Amino acid sequence: MATLDGRPVLTRRELSDAYEMSITHREKLYRERESNSHPEAVGTVSRALVWYAADWDQWHRRHTDVAGLESRADLHARTGVGLSTLQLLWRGRKANRHPEPEKTIGNTMYWNPETWDAWYQGYKANQQWRTNPDLSGNAEDLISLSEAARVLGMEPTSITKYPVQPPKHWPAPAEETTTDKGSVKRKYRRGDIWTYAERRERGGGRPAGTTKTNWRYPYDGDPRLQQARTAIKANPETPAATLAGQLAREHGGTAGTWSHIVRSAQQHPE
Template sequence: MTTSDGREVYTRRDLMTKYGMSLSALEEWYRNRRWTGHPEAAGTAGLELVWDAAEWDHWYQERQNTTGLVTRADLEERHGLARSTLERLWALREENGHPAPVKTHDRVMYWDHDEWEAWYGEHKKRTQRRELQVDRSGNPDDLLTLAGAARVLGVTPVSIAHYPKRMPRGWPQPVQEEQLPSGRLRRWYRRADIWTYSETRTAAGPHRKHPSRKPRSEDTTDHTPD
């Protein structure tokens, strides 16, 4: 055991010997200590960094302890959710308030199950309230203008007027386009496609908007609600 100022410390070589760890793993944990919580170095022994042995052992034991914590795989099994849905919920955490992981161990995130379950219950209530606003009546093959699609979704036409230009994830392609005398385009959507979008929208909350395929200067969409 290496000592420094009368106390026991670890060099990386000590840790490799005691715990059978690779040098690359130890270096990565320390390099990413902002996220891993790895203790700060206590000084040096020659040219090597050293860490307080008691502090390091305590950190490592806590890191290994996952009691009461769940991974995405656990959440898939317990809640019947698809991996892609869980990944989308996490990707949209700034909008939906998804809780942060308690720890990340070997690139796997762990969440407090009670905290996650409470959050998910509230999230489902919010998305179900949005879903109740969707108008499910009518022929699925009906063609709707943008204003008609807004009525189906239970939102104001102005709130989705930018969709043809900045398409949210899951927004359908139009099935028909009409050239107006002004030179602008009016797009028509299948009612069934709007219903499908509403299900995508409520699965993980509002999606980030993405640029349309056409440059802004080429957009000739009629954004006037019909």
């Protein structure tokens, strides 16, 4: 081992061999020394930068000490929050103010659990208006609009207007086809629906099971009412029961529910 001023020193390659890390990773640590306190080189030996072996070892021990900290896997194991959800929360940190990690070692980030828990409690309190998305399945799957509603924990009829009146952050369909009858069928990437679930804002659809208490009349404010009004105008001679069946096939839901919506549309054609 070479010495400098009587003290043992190591080159970048020798450090990589001694601590079993790639030279690329060592160079990354050195480039980020302003944030990670990596020691400065103390000189050169045969034109190679060198560091005091004892000083570098002391720094490395501090840098890799994660006692009391938790990685994403640790957070998942302790809190039960899914790994995919944790990843989405981190990607959305600009909007949700997710805390920065206390340490990053290699590609693994570590957080102070007390800091993370305090943030997450506040985040959940602010998200109580949201439904809980179903995060099972493959992100690359293509799913229908009604399946997207199920993933979001919402009634299918509550998002039927999204393709033509998209709320903020609603994704574009990954696949779009037109049937022989002229209706448009859309498929969405499941991962894009997960992203929307995290980024959506208040007013982005009515959760399943909720009701509106300030109706002026039945189905006031429900997008299905306007769909029924449009169908009535286009087919003024068609019986209500027939229209209800057609609307159920086109937009989902039951003919019985649509018959009530059609009746309200007839009574309130505004």
